[in-house]
Amino acid sequence: MQNCRVTLIRSCAGSSATAIVTALQLGRKAALSRARFAYEDITTKKDVDCKCHQDVCLASELSFLLEPSDVIAVRDRPLLLDCGVTGEEPIMVTWRKNGVPFPASQRVQVLANGTLFIQSFQKRREGSDADMGEYECAAQNRYGMIVSRKAKVHLASLPKFHTHPLSMSVDDGGVARFQCQINGVPEANISWERDREALNATDNRYTLLPMGVLQVSGVRQQDGGVFRCVASNIANTRYSHEAMLNITGGAPRTYKEPFILSGPQNLTITVHQTAILECIASGNPRPIVSWSRLDGRSIGVEGIQVLGTGNLMISDVSLQHSGVYVCAANRPGTRMRRTALGRLVVQGGLSVETVEVREEGVESGWTDREVERGGCAPPEFLQWPQSVSRPAGGSAVFTCVAQGVPEPHLIWLKNGKVLVTGNNVKLTNNNSTLALTRISSEDEAIYQCIAENSAGTNQASARLAVAQPKDLPSAPQGLKASPLTTSSLQISWIQPPPNVTDSIIGYVLHIRKIGEPDSLELQEAISKETFQHDVANLEPATTYSLYLKAYSPLGASQQSLSVGATTLGGVPTPPTFFTKVVNSTAVQVLWELPSKAGKAEGFRLSYRRVPHADFQGPIQLSCHINAHTISELESGAVYEVKLVAYNGNGESDCSKRLVSLAEEAKSAPSPENSLCQCRGGEASLGSIVIGIHIGTACIIFCVLFLLFGYRRSKGTQDNWSVPRDSTGHNGVPKDGAHRPQVEPPPQVVCPAQYQVVIEQHGSGLPGTDTG
Numbered sequence: 118m119q120n121c122r123v124t125l126i127r128s129c130a131g132s133s134a135t136a137i138v139t140a141l142q143l144g145r146k147a148a149l150s151r152a153r154f155a156y157e158d159i160t161t162k163k164d165v166d167c168k169c170h171q172d173v174c175l176a177s178e179l180s181f182l183l184e185p186s187d188v189i190a191v192r193d194r195p196l197l198l199d200c201g202v203t204g205e206e207p208i209m210v211t212w213r214k215n216g217v218p219f220p221a222s223q224r225v226q227v228l229a230n231g232t233l234f235i236q237s238f239q240k241r242r243e244g245s246d247a248d249m250g251e252y253e254c255a256a257q258n259r260y261g262m263i264v265s266r267k268a269k270v271h272l273a274s275l276p277k278f279h280t281h282p283l284s285m286s287v288d289d290g291g292v293a294r295f296q297c298q299i300n301g302v303p304e305a306n307i308s309w310e311r312d313r314e315a316l317n318a319t320d321n322r323y324t325l326l327p328m329g330v331l332q333v334s335g336v337r338q339q340d341g342g343v344f345r346c347v348a349s350n351i352a353n354t355r356y357s358h359e360a361m362l363n364i365t366g367g368a369p370r371t372y373k374e375p376f377i378l379s380g381p382q383n384l385t386i387t388v389h390q391t392a393i394l395e396c397i398a399s400g401n402p403r404p405i406v407s408w409s410r411l412d413g414r415s416i417g418v419e420g421i422q423v424l425g426t427g428n429l430m431i432s433d434v435s436l437q438h439s440g441v442y443v444c445a446a447n448r449p450g451t452r453m454r455r456t457a458l459g460r461l462v463v464q465g466g467l468s469v470e471t472v473e474v475r476e477e478g479v480e481s482g483w484t485d486r487e488v489e490r491g492g493c494a495p496p497e498f499l500q501w502p503q504s505v506s507r508p509a510g511g512s513a514v515f516t517c518v519a520q521g522v523p524e525p526h527l528i529w530l531k532n533g534k535v536l537v538t539g540n541n542v543k544l545t546n547n548n549s550t551l552a553l554t555r556i557s558s559e560d561e562a563i564y565q566c567i568a569e570n571s572a573g574t575n576q577a578s579a580r581l582a583v584a585q586p587k588d589l590p591s592a593p594q595g596l597k598a599s600p601l602t603t604s605s606l607q608i609s610w611i612q613p614p615p616n617v618t619d620s621i622i623g624y625v626l627h628i629r630k631i632g633e634p635d636s637l638e639l640q641e642a643i644s645k646e647t648f649q650h651d652v653a654n655l656e657p658a659t660t661y662s663l664y665l666k667a668y669s670p671l672g673a674s675q676q677s678l679s680v681g682a683t684t685l686g687g688v689p690t691p692p693t694f695f696t697k698v699v700n701s702t703a704v705q706v707l708w709e710l711p712s713k714a715g716k717a718e719g720f721r722l723s724y725r726r727v728p729h730a731d732f733q734g735p736i737q738l739s740c741h742i743n744a745h746t747i748s749e750l751e752s753g754a755v756y757e758v759k760l761v762a763y764n765g766n767g768e769s770d771c772s773k774r775l776v777s778l779a780e781e782a783k784s785a786p787s788p789e790n791s792l793c794q795c796r797g798g799e800a801s802l803g804s805i806v807i808g809i810h811i812g813t814a815c816i817i818f819c820v821l822f823l824l825f826g827y828r829r830s831k832g833t834q835d836n837w838s839v840p841r842d843s844t845g846h847n848g849v850p851k852d853g854a855h856r857p858q859v860e861p862p863p864q865v866v867c868p869a870q871y872q873v874v875i876e877q878h879g880s881g882l883p884g885t886d887t888g
Contacts, residue, residue, distance in 0.1 A: 178504060178580055179204030179258055179563065185268035187573065189303050190238040190248070191351050198268060200231035200254035208258045215250045231256070240272055247272070255533050260580055261563030262533035267574045273352035275301040280329070282346055282360035289366035292399045292426070293333040294378055297346030297357045305348035305355075312342045324425030330379075332397050334426045338364050375404035375446040380457025386434060387464045394429040394459055398446035405449055411441035411458065431461075439463045465522075495573030496525035502566055502579035506672040507556050508589060513581055515551040517566030525568040525575075532562045558583050584671035590621050592675040593665040598682035600765065603657035606682050609649040610665060620669045621645050628652060630715030631660040631681065632740045657686030659715035660740075660764050681718065683765025689717040691770040692762045695809075701752040704776050707744045708760060717762040717769075722747075727755040727775065735761075753779045 183201030190196045202208055210231040212219040221227055226234045231254065238248050249272050254265040280298035287293045299305055307329045309316040316323060316331075324332040329348075333340055341364040346357035381394035398404045406427030410416060420432040427446075431438055439462055447454040502515035519525050527548040529536040538544055541554045553560055561583040568575045595611035608626065612618070624643040629635070643650050655661065660683040667674040694708035704724075711717050721735035724747055738745060750756060755777045762769045 179208070179256060179260055179263055180578065181254075181256070181263070181265055184265040184576075185233075185252055185254055187269045187271075189271045189273050189351070190235075191273045192240050193237050196235040196238045196248070196270070198233040198235075198252055198254070198270075200233065200256070200265060202231055202254075202256040204256070205258050205260070208256055211255045211257075213253050213255060213264075219252070238272075257533070260582075261561075263563055263565055263578045264530060264533045264567075264576065266576050267569075269573075271302055273302055273350060275299070275305055275348065275350050275353040275355055278346070278348070278355065278357045281358040282331075282344060284361040284363075286363040286365055287333075287336050288401075289336065289338065289364055290403070291336055292378060292397055293336050293340070293362055294397055295331045295344055295346070295360055295362075297329045297348070299329070299348045299355065299357075301348065301350045301352070303350050305350045308347045308349075310345050310347055311340075313345075316344075324428065326393055326395060326424070326428065328393075328395075330395060332425050332428075333362075334397075336362075336364055338366060340364060371401065373399075373401040375400035375448050375453065375455050377444065377446050377455050377457045380444050381429075381442055381459025383460045383462075385462040385464065388435055389433055392431045392434050392438070392461055392463075393424065394431075394442055394444070394461065396427040396429065396444035396446075396457065397425070398427060398444075398455070400446065400448065402449055404446040404454075407445045407447060409443045409445070411443055414440070416442075434461075434463050436463050436465060493570070493572035494522040496521040496568035496570055496575040498566075498568065498575060498577050501577040502551070502564060504580040504582075506582040506584050506670070508584050508586060508672050509557055511556050512552065512554040513556060514553075515564055515566070515579055515581075516549060517551070517568075517577060518549050519566075519568035519575065521568065521570045521572060523570050523572075525570040528567040528569065530565040530567060533565075536564070553581070556581070556583055582671065588669075588671050590617060590667040590669050590674040593624065593667055593677040596663070596665055596677045596680050598661075598663050598680045600682060600685050601651060603684055603686040604655050605651055605653045606655060606661065606663075606684060607649065607651050608663060608665070608680075608682075610677070612648045613667075618645070621667050622670065623668050625666050625668065625673070626650065626652065626663065627666070627676070628661050628663045630656075631662055631718055632710075632714040655684050656715065657684050658688075658764065658766065659684055659686075659713075660718040661715060681765070683718065685766065688767045689762035689764055689769045691772050692717075692720065692760055694758075694760045694772055694774070696758055696774050696776045698776065698778060699746060699748075701778055702750045703746055703748040704750065704756065704758070704778070705744060705746045706758055706760065710741070710743050711762075716764075718764040719762075721761050721763060721768070723759045725757050726751060727757055732757075732759065750778060755779070 180203055181201065182203050183199045185198040185200060188196070188198065198212075200210055200212075202210060210227060212227060212233045219225065219233075224236045226236075228234055233252065233254070235248060240247050240249075249270055251267045251269055253267050256263055256265075276299070278297055278299045280296060282295035282297050285293060285295075295309070297307070299307075307325070307327075309325065309331050318325065322334050322336075324330075324334070326332070329346065331344070331346075341362050343359045343361055345359045348355050348357070375398055378397045378399050379395055381396055384392055384394065386392055394408075396406055396408070398406050408416060408427075408429050416429075420434075422430045422432070424430050427444065429442065429444075441458055441460050443456055443458055445454045445456045496519045498517070498519050500516055500518040502517050505513050505515075507513045517527060517529075519527065529544065529548065529551055531537075536542065536544075536551075541556075541560075543552045543554075544550070545552065551564065551566075561581055563578055563580045565576055565578040591613070593610045593613070596608065597610070598606050598608045601607050613621070623645050626641045626643055627638055628641070629638040641650075641652065652663075660681055662679050662681050664679045665677040689711065692708045694706055697705040697707065699705050706722060708720070717740050719740050720738040720742070722738060722745055723732040723734035723736070725732040736745065747756075747758070755775060757773055757775050759771050759773050761771045
């Protein structure tokens with residue numbers, strides 16, 4: 118027995134998830150990763166059999182050591198289908214055929230190791246179907262159930278020949294060709310007999326091609342006789358019709374033009390297979406056979422071989438071998454020739470699958486045979502779902518990615534049954550992602566991803582364990598963080614009591630910049646043996662939020678209280694802000710947030726009524742807020758507003774502005790007569806700047822007008838006033854003399870919708886006055 122203590126921090130970042138595996142007890146730390154973790158899991162298991170690789174131990178769960186394979190069975194002979202399972206005992210193994218439980222009987226038994234034993238394989242049985250079909254093994258223990266891949270069981274067969282060899286007459290020294298064709302399961306082995314005796318295969322004048330073709334070149338009188346084809350597989354042996362080969366000799370040899378007795382046929386295969394293009398020619402004199410490509414490209418020499426007198430064999434074909442091949446029969450010494458064409462198509466993908474062929478009884482060994490699958494490849498997993506432990510009410514994500522030819526489709530099972538989606542169970546990304554939310558004890562099960570295509574099936578499983586809060590460690594206490602350098606922080610926390618420490622296998626630190634979304638959170642694994650940790654590779658003058666979780670074999674604790682800390686490197690830059698008069702007693706302050714997250718921990722806003730010396734506030738504002746309204750101000754007064762940004766290193770220089778409420782108090786239009794119908798909070802910073810400039814222009818216009826009017830009044834003071842005299846108050850002199858009346862000067866009124874803002878720049882630059 119061996120103690121296994123391992124930290125697995127798993128990521129589900131879309132189609133390319135990764136896992137960081139860290140042996141905490143060996144003091145290894147997971148590197149701070151920029152991966153966007155959606156969830157994490159730390160698992161361990163004590164006192165169990167473990168598989169250890171490079172100091173990392175992985176505890177075994179319920180899984181298959183051996184799954185049933187596709188098999189070709191022989192009628193009336195025994196059949197064995199393997200099923201090896203490992204996991205926590207007791208384990209019960211059952212079998213299904215075509216999705217239906219396959220009951221045990223006197224003829225069908227499930228052996229102690231899980232293997233299915235059929236005493237006598239039947240093509241037809243009374244009252245039931247034949248034994249052919251798809252078989253799968255199911256294993257169950259207290260954690261759940263898993264189902265193996267589906268194994269296709271075919272019945273071996275060898276029907277009659279559908280092409281028989283034909284008799285022929287050939288001149289002495291000529292070429293003879295026989296062919297037979299038969300379809301068998303598995304594919305039949307073809308051999309030839311002459312006069313009921315096996316043909317001498319060592320004679321290089323005889324060429325046997327895989328498609329049931331026999332070629333005889335340079336025939337002699339002794340080659341004449343009766344030929345027949347022999348086909349055999351594990352099901353049967355069959356003989357074709359007999360064909361006579363007559364050798365015509367003695368007659369004077371006459372000239373015959375070259376002709377092609379059999380040319381290449383169109384052929385479609387997949388990469389890495391062997392292609393054989395037949396070409397056999399006859400004539401007098403004997404023609405020379407050559408090969409070329411119709412597109413003029415070179416055939417090459419690697420993997421190229423000539424069989425017999427002209428057949429072309431290409432071993433380990435690739436996509437570049439696709440094309441039209443030309444067989445030419447040339448008359449020696451002349452340009453006369455005959456040609457035949459055949460197209461070779463090479464497809465990508467695996468084309469050969471190993472299928473067990475059961476030829477003998479239970480006691481004897483089995484043989485494997487490769488069966489061509491016509492360009493198909495069974496599913497293979499690129500990413501497997503991983504077992505996780507989650508607290509009740511939490512969430513879990515399983516990811517499963519498979520490839521194959523054709524592309525496999527994915528099905529999810531829960532404890533051996535097809536998974537039913539619902540409010541808290543979702544399948545996305547073409548069923549490659551399974552997400553469970555609001556987890557309860559009913560969700561605790563083994564989940565399987567089944568990948569299927571026409572070439573076969575494959576399966577991968579993962580277990581979801583639901584941990585109750587009472588079984589999980591308590592949240593770490595007393596978390597503190599302090600700066601070390603411009604790129605590092607130091608955290609520490611209180612060591613838990615010994616009885617709690619024993620159940621903890623490690624910690625995970627969660628860290629992100631203030632203002633960043635949770636999806637950009639960083640995570641770092643920490644050993645259970647330490648209660649102080651340095652976090653490196655951080656940005657200078659940046660504020661971070663940190664919290665800690667403790668992990669036991671059952672899952673994670675609640676998170677600790679979050680703390681903030683700022684790396685060394687200076688204070689934030691002064692914020693740029695603007696003001697907007699909302700009404701006669703309220704002012705809205707707006708400012709720009711820093712371009713990078715974490716550069717400001719927050720803002721402090723203060724204000725005072727001019728000429729009072731004391732500021733009110735400061736009002737504490739978080740880092741993601743960029744506007745605040747100051748209300749309950751005194752109507753008609755002038756206020757100075759001050760704003761600073763701060764972090765753990767201190768405050769920035771302050772920015773100040775003066776704002777007057779006097780004009781708003783005098784001439785604010787009623788809502789129904791207002792020309793501007795903007796709703797509160799919808800004005801942009803650009804609109805505020807324009808309003809400020811318009812208001813300033815209005816002030817300058819009013820001042821200039823009054824200034825010029827005042828200078829003019831110096832020379833015409835009598836004309837601007839109505840003299841008082843003792844006559845009365847009507848402006849008529851006592852003597853009755855009439856004097857010219859002077860109209861009062863025109864009244865200049867600034868538009869009420871303009872806001873008047875007085876800016877103060879003590880240092881000559883806006884926003885740099887420190888007061």
